[in-house]
Amino acid sequence: MDVDNVVMAIMLNFIGGWSEGLAQRQEDLMRNLLSASALALIFMVAPANAETINILVEGGGEMLQKAVAEKFAAETGIEVKFTVVPYQGVFDKFSAEIASGSSAFDVVTIDVVWNAKFAGHVEDLSPLFTDAVRSDLPPALLADAHLGGKMIGMPAWANAEIVFYRKDLFGKPEEQKAFQEKYGYPLAPPKTWQQWRDMAKFFTRDTDGDGKTDFWGTDTIGTFSEEWMAHVLQAGSPGVILDEDGNVIIDNEAHKQALEFYIAPHCTDHSVPENVNEIGWGEAQNLFYQGKTAMMKFWAHAYKMTPADSKVSGKVGVAPMLAGEAGIAAIPGPWYNVVPSTSQHKDAAKKFIAFAIANNALGIEAPLGLAATNSAYRSYSGKPGYEHFTPLLETLSAPATQGRPMNEKYQEIVDEAVLPAVQQALTCKEDVGELLANARETIEDILD
């Protein structure tokens, strides 16, 4: 490929973008800058000998990357093969490959929680992070990719918790009137902690008159701790569990405030189903889909996946994640494409990753409907069925949003210290400050 062809490709991309009308101009400019950068990168790197690259991925990830893989194969002639495994299989198989010293996989799509574990075994992808790519990614996703002085992976897609609410209930005049009279402000999608608690209490009721509550304002998840971590960031903590220097900060004031807020709907307001320590993501989602809760904080993809035969189909509204003193914040859930150091086709793998980020919007048509770049989300935000993209992007890009601690022992810390503390707090019998102080000691032991 000579320079003339590169220049021609870049020009054609720009011309395509400018010809589509003024309204879309700014967005198209960003997309085309990305495409042009990626194309330039693709053609500048050494020609790859590989005809096939193998990608190790979890089931949902194959769906999200299939369209881009097909386009990549058509444009470059490099075939892409996916090896799909269950979620934990990605970690197990990649670990086995690393231990064996050579890899059958050229790209592995990993969950962010494994970034620290695999950082020492993957290629530095810094050259792929051009200015255009960097400016098109939420800062939290860039931060999670930066480990040990290198960019270990390129975001493939990202998710975050946002607020889901029942549009039909929030829009009812009689509900609006009753809420206004009781709380002194209008009923609208909640933005703050206090509004969340008020609205959850307001909607909790006995609908069939049998003396038992059968409809709740929301739920509290007791089997995962990420939602509490989001509140920690909203409260203004400089980090979750650990600060950027690796010091344990789980017992700082923001963590305490967040835990007090997290348990309040269960322990004080009784606005959630009682079996909180049995409620996980799946249960929370089902309670909402079955019309038993008025609101939930949940990962944004659930909006598009609302079953057509669900009681709430067509009645779901979405809003950005709640804000605390530090503003809106969430824990992002991105997945990264990494190139194993043992890959036999590194150049082709990097070409694919550059191509994938330049064509990131192609994954949105997949059932999960997720992407990583701002431009990909914006390109769909006005379309029916994608109303969740605007609140998701606002949440992902919020200044206080940041990832989980990048520590190899993260999962152990969560399992041994964080989750037990949250679950004990949800018994409503323990002092939150003491629980977090104990958790701090456990974490320090783990890190020592």
Place this chain on the structure above:
Amino acid sequence: MRRTPRFNINGILVNAAALVLVLSYALPYVYLLMTSIKPAADVQQIPPSFLPAVVSLENFREVLQSSALPKAFASSLAVAVLTTVLSLAVAVPAAYVATQYRRKITTLFLLFALVTRMVPSVSLGMPLFQLLKSLGLLDTIPGLVLAHTSTAVPLALLLMSAFFEGVPKELEEAARMDGCTRFQAFRKIILPVMIGGIAVTALFTFITSWNEFLYALLLTSEATKTAPIVIAEYNSVYGLAWGAMTAAAVLYSLPVIVVTLALQKQIVGGLTFGAVKG
């Protein structure tokens, strides 16, 4: 004159206890079956319901339309059958020699064979991965068959040894006196007597390979992926497709149930083999 049936309280109590025991074992499977025939919206109903409000086959339709599952079933079947054949070919003669010609070394042999059952599978996964990789057998049926055989042979050896313990030595001696060689005596006299035990061992070996997950996950990719891996894929990070997963699990359990029912006579015979020997 018709005899009035005797009211046997002990018999009733024993049968009632047996029924409770059977139901407690069967309950998870029955729940799985019930879940598989519920419509998607009812699968994770809160509070959960045991019986489906509406019977629906949409979950079965979904899994049968998937391109991955039939191929994975074929891989599982090939691996399980070959593992069973190979394990029996190794374990049956080995167990016979170890029990009928008992020496210190045969006792040690049986003891060492059990060692692989004592070590957690996960710790053997990595060496197996590297071994098969160096042999170019990753993601191949023979590779997975060898891996499964490495864990199935000790089990088969253990079971067959127990069955052979019940075979009197005089049986082989009588055959030898009638002019058989040792191998002929083993093949023509001993093996036919052991059909029940072999059937039981074959079934357990088949089930071990059929349901094996960890080695299949580590040692296969797309070409020879087995059904337990594909079924586990219904549990994605973004949700668990309970309906499809339970439907696939029901379908996957059918061959084992059919084989067990087909071999019921031999299995019962095998399990009671030696029980009445003096």
